[in-house]
């Protein structure tokens with residue numbers, strides 16, 4: 731499903747970082763760990779087609795993402811990769827339902843309210859479809875952003891510190907939803923975290939160290 735080979739990246743004026751190879755099978759659940767500054771966010775950005783590596787290859791579901799034009803890459807990302815950030819990045823002027831519908835049209839797919847409403851029900855926030863992001867709690871917002879990431883049934887879901895801003899109860903709900911939805915949709919999962927509450931749920935770990943990434 732995901733194959734990362736001989737990838738390196740260099741920020742302007744900084745030393746080059748090299749990343750170990752990674753192969754994630756369909757439906758596998760991986761944790762991305764490493765101390766602050768070891769390159770976790772950089773790696774996730776490379777994996778999701780946001781930062782082009784200086785060298786190496788990133789293949790997702792058989793497609794070399796950096797061989798695509800930027801418009802094709804945007805469409806590919808919209809359909810095949812779901813991204814959940816530490817803070818939900820929802821559009822404030824749109825309702826929760828509209829935010830998910832927009833994710834469908836960004837990916838070049840037809841808007842489908844039935845699918846959106848089903849997804850919101852699955853996440854336990856069906857009653858919030860017509861609410862705006864500022865009317866939701868942090869935990870509900872994070873569930874909505876999982877819904878936006880999964881609405882197009884991507885093969886890969888990447889989450890960058892998805893629980894770190896949540897209390898124990900909400901962190902547990904969000905983690906369970908990520909794992910349950912990944913199981914039921916056979917979605918590969920890569921979760922970056924410092925959060926010790928998350929670690930026991932994963933058996934595959936891709937660890938970055940400052941030495942590796944330098």
Ligand SMILES: Nc1ncnc2c1ncn2[C@@H]1O[C@H](COP(=O)(O)OP(=O)(O)OP(=O)(O)O)[C@@H](O)[C@H]1O
Nearest residue numbers: 741742744764765766767768769770771772773924
């Ligand atoms: N835009 C940038 N320009 C220059 N250097 C950067 C930039 N973004 C990150 N870096 C550097 O690249 C290295 C890796 O950063 P990155 O944010 O990927 O690490 P991280 O493991 O996600 O850290 P944290 O856990 O603190 O979020 C760090 O040394 C950082 O200072």
